[in-house]
Every structure is written in C-alpha cells, then in structure tokens.
Amino acid sequence: NIMESEESKSDQAEAKMEMGDTGSLKDSELPTALIVLGMAGSGKTTLVQRVTAHLHASESPPYVLNLDPAVHEVPYPVNIDIQDTVNYKEVMKQYGLGPNGGIMTALNLFATKFDQVLSLLQKRVPEFKNVVIDTPGQIEVFTWSASGAIITESLAATFPTVIVYIVDTARCTNPVTFMSNMLYACSILYKTKLPFFVVMNKTDIVDHKFAVEWTTDFCAFEEALQSETSYISNLSRSMSLVLDEFYNKLKLVGFSAVTGAGMDDFLKAVDEARQEYINEYKPAYEKMKKEKLNPEKRKEEKDPKDVSG
Numbered sequence: 360n361i362m363e364s365e366e367s368k369s370d371q372a373e374a375k376m377e378m379g380d381t382g383s384l385k386d387s388e389l390p391t392a393l394i395v396l397g398m399a400g401s402g403k404t405t406l407v408q409r410v411t412a413h414l415h416a417s418e419s420p421p422y423v424l425n426l427d428p429a430v431h432e433v434p435y436p437v438n439i440d441i442q443d444t445v446n447y448k449e450v451m452k453q454y455g456l457g458p459n460g461g462i463m464t465a466l467n468l469f470a471t472k473f474d475q476v477l478s479l480l481q482k483r484v485p486e487f488k489n490v491v492i493d494t495p496g497q498i499e500v501f502t503w504s505a506s507g508a509i510i511t512e513s514l515a516a517t518f519p520t521v522i523v524y525i526v527d528t529a530r531c532t533n534p535v536t537f538m539s540n541m542l543y544a545c546s547i548l549y550k551t552k553l554p555f556f557v558v559m560n561k562t563d564i565v566d567h568k569f570a571v572e573w574t575t576d577f578c579a580f581e582e583a584l585q586s587e588t589s590y591i592s593n594l595s596r597s598m599s600l601v602l603d604e605f606y607n608k609l610k611l612v613g614f615s616a617v618t619g620a621g622m623d624d625f626l627k628a629v630d631e632a633r634q635e636y637i638n639e640y641k642p643a644y645e646k647m648k649k650e651k652l653n654p655e656k657r658k659e660e661k662d663p664k665d666v667s668g
C-alpha cells in the first residue's frame with residue numbers, strides 16, 4: 360500500500376477532508392499539479408529541489424511526489440516516494456529484468472495503486488497550492504508507457520495539471536539538436552494535450568536568448584543552420600516551418616535550478632498554464648466525459664431518429 364512519508368502526515372488534514380472528493384470544490388481551491396518531464400540529466404531533480412525550497416521559503420510548501428524508482432537520494436522533502444512502495448532492484452531480480460525494464464515495471468506496479476495516491480492527495484487539498492511530481496530519469500519510461508498515461512490522466516481528471524518540460528540549454532546550442540528536442544516537446548504536447556511550457560534550464564552556463572530567437576524568428580534559425588550539411592539543413596529548415604504553429608503558442612522560460620534565477624518567470628508560467636487548463640482543457644475534458652458516459656445521447660445527436668415512419 361502507498362503511504363505518505365512520516366514527516367508529511369497531518370492529523371488535522373485527516374479530520375478536515377475525510378470524504379476525499381474534490382468534485383464539490385471550486386477550481387480556485389484546487390492545487391496545481393506540475394508534472395516535471397525532461398531528458399536524462401536535464402535537471403528535473405535539481406529543479407524540483409529548487410522550486411520546493413522556494414515554495415517552502417514563501418510559506419506555501421508544495422506536496423511532492425517522487426516517481427523515479429532509481430534515484431540514489433531524494434534531495435528534497437517528499438510526501439510520497441515511489442521507493443517506499445517498490446524496490447526496483449528487487450523487481451529486476453524477481454522478474455529477471457535489466458535496469459530500464461526494472462524501472463518501467465516498478466512504475467507499472469505503482470500506477471496500479473495510483474488511486475491511493477489520489478485519495479491521500481484529496482484529503483490534503485486545502486493545505487497545498489502546488490503538487491510537484493518528479494519523474495524517472497529516462498523520459499520515455501513515463502511519456503511512452505501506459506503507467507505514465509494512467510498517472511497523467513488521473514491527475515488531470517482531478518486537478519489543474521501542467522506539463523513542465525525541462526531542456527538542458529547548454530546541450531541545445533546546436534540548431535539541429537535544439538530542433539530535435541523541440542520535436543520531442545511537441546510530441547509530449549500531442550500525447551498529453553495538457554497545458555505546457557518549456558524550461559530552458561542551466562542558464563547559468565548558457566543564456567537561452569538564442570532559443571527565444573530561433574522560435575520567434577525563422578531567419579535567425581536559418582542563419583544558424585548555415586554550417587550544417589545540405590540534407591540536414593534542408594530537413595531542419597522544413598521541420599522548423601512545420602513547428603511554426605507549435606512555436607507560436609510556446610512559452611520558453613529561462614531558468615537555473617542551481618542559482619534559482621528565473622523563479623518569478625517560472626511561477627508566472629505555472630499560473631498562466633493553470634489558467635489555460637481551467638479555460639480550455641477542463642471544458643473539453645468535461646464534454647468528452649459526458650459523451651462517454653452517455654453514448655446513446657451522442658448517437659442520437661449525431662444520427663437523429665427518422666420520424667417520417
């Protein structure tokens with residue numbers, strides 16, 4: 360069974376919200392769930408640590424979930440840690456798996472109990488403005504797995520949910536690498552359909568100005584491609600044009616998880632994405648839910664009965 364870490368338990372909360380149901384609460388009373396995604400080494404864990412420390416200092420501590428079964432040490436105060444429920448090394452042994460298979464299976468096992476996480480969270484709703492979720496090192500373990508989809512969808516059905524996609528700015532100064540990373544970001548948007556923004560992390564090493572230019576000025580990107588061989592440069596040029604629609608709406612936030620620079624912009628982007636969830640995602644989700652629960656009605660609307668006899 361999934362349990363909260365000892366320090367994070369609250370007797371008050373148990374008494375306050377026994378019913379564990381957010382349906383009767385207004386949107387403004389619900390916390391924002393931040394799902395932190397990014398390639399291995401992009402800085403997910405360091406960012407969660409930095410944001411958590413900032414929110415604690417602002418006297419608005421978040422509720423924190425670690426979903427990485429293989430992290431050596433969780434460097435921030437965590438409320439629910441996947442490692443307390445499943446031991447991925449034991450999973451590897453028992454099922455004869457390699458490290459990635461072990462991590463994936465550990466997440467699958469955890470996902471089968473995610474309803475328990477939700478009810479623990481729901482009981483604590485009035486205490487938190489943010490729920491921060493750190494994900495496994497290898498991004499595809501979460502973004503291309505059934506368990507990642509189950510976790511994302513059940514969070515998004517309960518709370519305003521936002522995807523925070525972390526990019527290692529220093530590793531994206533090559534225009535082709537940058538574009539590949541943006542294609543990946545775009546694929547996550549496709550898969551989750553959730554409000555989304557990109558954190559250009561590690562700006563203490565390299566400023567992210569180039570990324571803002573490349574996503575807002577096609578000529579600047581084309582110029583940066585000059586040194587590439589013709590095939591790659593032509594393909595990248597075409598891809599960049601394809602990404603234009605994605606770039607138009609995309610929010611890039613410069614950030615340093617080490618120094619904390621960019622925190623205000625980060626929190627502003629969270630607020631805007633939360634608003635987008637309330638204004639756009641939620642109504643579309645409610646409509647879809649209604650249709651799913653009432654398939655007959657939908658059929659009738661689509662195909663009205665022939666009353667002519």
Ligand SMILES: Nc1nc2c(ncn2[C@@H]2O[C@H](COP(=O)(O)OP(=O)(O)OP(=O)(O)O)[C@@H](O)[C@H]2O)c(=O)[nH]1
Nearest residue numbers: 399400401402403404405495496560561615616617
């Ligand atoms: N200079 C600098 N280094 C950073 C920053 N954020 C993270 N790092 C470093 O980048 C490395 C990876 O950071 P993590 O936070 O472990 O990244 P992660 O995405 O959680 O990594 P995995 O979960 O192992 O895939 C560490 O050495 C961090 O110290 C940053 O803003 N600036």
